[in-house]
Amino acid sequence: MSETKTSLNTAQRRAVAELMRVSPVADELGRRFAAAGHELHLVGGSVRDALLGRLGDDLDFCTDARPEQTLALVKGWADAIWTTGQEFGTIGLQRNGLRLEVTTYRAEAYDRVSRNPIVRYGTSLDEDLRRRDFTINAMAVSVPGHTFTDLYGGLDDLARRELRTPGTPQESFADDPLRMLRAARFAAQLRFAVAPEVRAAMVDMAADLSRITAERIRDEFVKLMCGADPVFGLRLLVETGLADQFLPELSGLKLEIDEHAQHKDVYEHTLTVVRNAIGLETDGPDFTLRFASLMHDIGKPATKAVGPDGRVSFHHHEVVGARMTKQRMQAMKFPKDVISDVTGLVALHLRFYGYGRGEWTDSAVRRYVTDAGPLLSRLHKLTRSDVTTRNRRKAANLAADYDALEERIARIEAEEDLARVRPDLDGNEIMRLLGLPPGPLVGKAWRHLKELRLERGPLTHEEAEAELRRWAEDNGV
Template sequence: MPAAPPPPLQIADAQRSVAAELDRIAPVIDELGRRFTEAGHEIALVGGPVRDAMLGRHHNDLDLTTSARPEQTEKLLKGWADAIWDMGRAFGTIGCRHGDWQVEITTYRSEAYDPSSRKPDVDFGDSLEGDLRRRDFTVNAMAVTLPGREIVDPYGGVVDLAHRVLRTPGRPEDSFSDDPLRMMRAARFAAQLGFTVDPAVVDAMRDMASRIEIISAERVRDELVKLVCAPYPRLGLTLLVETGLADLVLPELPALALERDEHHRHKDVYEHTLTVLEQAIDLEATRLDGPDFVSRFAALMHDVGKPRTRRFVEDGTVTFHHHDVVGAKMTRKRMKALRFSNDDIDAVSHLVELHLRFHGYGSGEWTDSAVRRYVRDAGDQLARLHVLTRADCTTRNKRKADRLRRTYDELEARIAQLAEQEELDAIRPDLDGNQIMEILGIGPGREVGEAYRFLLELRMDNGPMTEADATAALRAWAERR
């Protein structure tokens, strides 16, 4: 299972960590500090890089803030940066690359959302402290001035970092009114850093959840992806559900909290789902190039069809027949609403639809033909399907869990054996389209496709055939028609 959130941070350790990180990035910050101050401007390292430096995390993407206007920043970067871009100029941001370093420099600013607008009104500010006050959380509202390397922390970010708590620099209601996406960011940072969220922030999220509706689906999607791919996604997802934000951005998840699982155990489907997600994360470490969003989101969505398919039987049991198919359709609809790519939508919904397939395997009754179809239907999602299927076993019955694991081990072994013998990952009929047309004496058309599908099913049932046997079978099929 994922590691527990880290223990409190010692301030002395944070100070040592930030000093070491500043030495590491000195080739960038020292020269930029000199260039800007000699031109009469202020400049400081700010936000995430300062926070992560105190946590002992290193990266080569640096955010800085300055009193210089964008055109002045661009001028000062020329001759130092290897490349410069200005896509964020409207927001005061100029980006550049210097060797292996990616740098974004933003003019001091203040921004606020109109109650009915999805886009912020941006005004340039005139002080570092004012710029820090507009930031989302105190742990992101710290700066290091350059070139002097003085830590500026007007809102207690160091203390909050030490206690691993998320607070806003000012009133959370004001912060979330300025930018409602910060409510999603609170959940994302909880998931990424393993932090708790200040009760006042949670209350504001609950009271203002409906404000998230003015934010574009793309921005919500991006925060959700970061949350799901974080080390502790349960923390963030639980916060979304408890504050009512999930009702608006991912309503299928809180809907599970009211459903009992099909075996009437103590856990509901919501808790089962979070456990499956955590077990999928544990498995992806060795089976996938994780963190893997598709695998994790499939785990999160695999049972969303249960509320709509729940039926009570006379003997007191409950069934969820076809919840895999219904859940796949619901998953596709939700991901489209969140503007996911077609590739991601297809992959996740396909996994949701297939997640129950293994349970027909029994204790190994599948024929080789059934194993081939399992591989064919999974397609390029087979490795992820292995992860999802194994993660979906959350029983506390050790004997049953061991039996399911051994059975799936056996299925994977059979897949590997057949793959080695038959190249399962590229299953094709034993005759191609040109051969079909030549043997049957026909031209391109629907009948060629029908013949191709017949030969593919034959290949699934019988395994590889010789060209002569495939030809005889094709002729017999044509005669029967």
């Protein structure tokens, strides 16, 4: 273990000085706690990120003060206070645009059966640091004194870019199995390697993840997917068996052969698509796009067929995959709107193929845009990302075809405002012209006119009235 409380070397001094320059609020808060006879330390991810030169606006502190004492110390000083985490020892506050969380020293205990920790307050910084997940998150800097504390070699591990646990990984993961998933998340976020003994424990204890609630797993997984290199983390999940505990469809792709690129299996193809999609992002991590890229081919194992000529096919795998994606996301307790967006992209990801054969009419383009709706921009990215062939001519042709489709969409949109495709008559006009009260028949007439709008483009008012009366006559209205 590294020395406990030591003078800072030159690199550490620079990092802490930068931290305090960015956040003088920390020293202000530290002086308030010291005046009341309490310790306060900047801790965990805040120290780690400061040493990595990537400190954000969220700062984490630990203290020997109890939550009610912390609350009394920050009242009148903080710009805002929230107490939603008070039962777990945490008081949140805001000061000068920074979000701060102050948590009482912990010595959490788990019964290793239930899904939630039993919060027990600790009595020292040393005890608090030992219960943290990884050594790189178990460093602290006192405020206002700036004493650096590194009991478990976190600084050395940070320099090696390696994830280790303060105690044995078996002890750490038995206390909270979610830490195994967190290891994969930090690997994805920080591009850090996982120490061999940590990886071995992840393999041996993967089944313990079943003790964790779906919501906690979901939240960690979202963070992993939004990391700098989610593919690294995803590989770790599959290789350790953790993916089988909550996302078995991912591991199931490894054995399938991709009919579009015979040189690689669907698993490798999928990871390439995820990386391609990340490369097309323009406004930071897009979980919906990334997860749709990950799930777009999960219907292939269930639809695999081998023809008389030996060729492999996966007919309708996008339909099956969308259904499987919905079921998996529901099990992971994702919000309904996120489920709808991801499954919509999975269902639509093959629609483009065939466009290059000249089979698409303007009507088909309108339907493509209308079916995608607000997902169109993401669908463009997913479809382009799905091209992973090494055949340069084929890749170039597909890219050119999609360029042509986007240009065609832009032309039709400019002419017809495709984003707002509606029938040429609204419900009120339908009721007035046919003498109908509100009800199902009005909806049927509206949908008929919308189909005509998609098929033929905008109609004049007279044409729309004539089509409506023709439909009414044909349907006995």
